Amino acid sequence: MADQSFNPAQVNKYILYNQDYNAFTVKIRLKGTGDTSSTLSPGNQLQCEIRYTNSKAKFYYNGHEVQQLDLNNGSSADDMNTPNSDYNSLNTLRYASASPVISSGQGDLDVINFDSNIFVTNFQDNDGLAGGPKPAFFKQTVDSSVSAIKCVVSKNML
Numbered sequence: 001m002a003d004q005s006f007n008p009a010q011v012n013k014y015i016l017y018n019q020d021y022n023a024f025t026v027k028i029r030l031k032g033t034g035d036t037s038s039t040l041s042p043g044n045q046l047q048c049e050i051r052y053t054n055s056k057a058k059f060y061y062n063g064h065e066v067q068q069l070d071l072n073n074g075s076s077a078d079d080m081n082t083p084n085s086d087y088n089s090l091n092t093l094r095y096a097s098a099s100p101v102i103s104s105g106q107g108d109l110d111v112i113n114f115d116s117n118i119f120v121t122n123f124q125d126n127d128g129l130a131g132g133p134k135p136a137f138f139k140q141t142v143d144s145s146v147s148a149i150k151c152v153v154s155k156n157m158l
Contacts, residue, residue, distance in 0.1 A: 002121070004119055004141075004142070006118075008057070011050060012050050012051070013048065013050060015046070015047050015146070016046045018045070019043075019152050021129065021132055021133070021154055021155050022133065023042070024071060025072075026046055027068075027074050028061050030065065046069070048061050055115070058085070059082040065085070067082060067087050072130035072131075078096075080095055091115045092110040092114065092115075093112040095110075095123065095138075096108050099125065111138075122137070136153060137158050138153055
């Protein structure tokens with residue numbers, strides 16, 4: 001499936017949902033306060049608020065600005081570097097992997113571009129997440145019922 005467009009006026013959340021992948025711990029790196037963690041077992045999700053200022057997006061978790069969603073609890077790679085943050089100066093959500101990410105052929109992929117309002121619907125991490133099955137599959141969709149872009153993680157192609 002090709003990239004999809006979205007209307008920022010109708011998207012104010014980002015949801016990371018573990019459909020059936022091994023449980024993995026997400027380290028949520030926050031600006032100006034200590035990091036926190038959340039374990040995503042199958043069927044669980046993590047939700048961030050998206051706030052826009054002059055068309056620039058920022059992610060928030062429990063009222064704190066998110067710098068990064070680290071999908072392997074602090075180890076390198078498998079990171080979602082949030083837009084306009086210390087880890088990513090661009091107005092994009094950038095997935096960083098140690099192995100090439102299908103869709104880009106590189107280790108980094110802008111999975112949401114908040115300047116063009118486009119998101120990548122399907123991508124995969126060839127070496128899996130946090131030692132889990134290889135590859136890890138991601139599918140992003142707009143869930144208008146909750147005003148969100150939802151990213152489903154699975155061990156199977158979606």
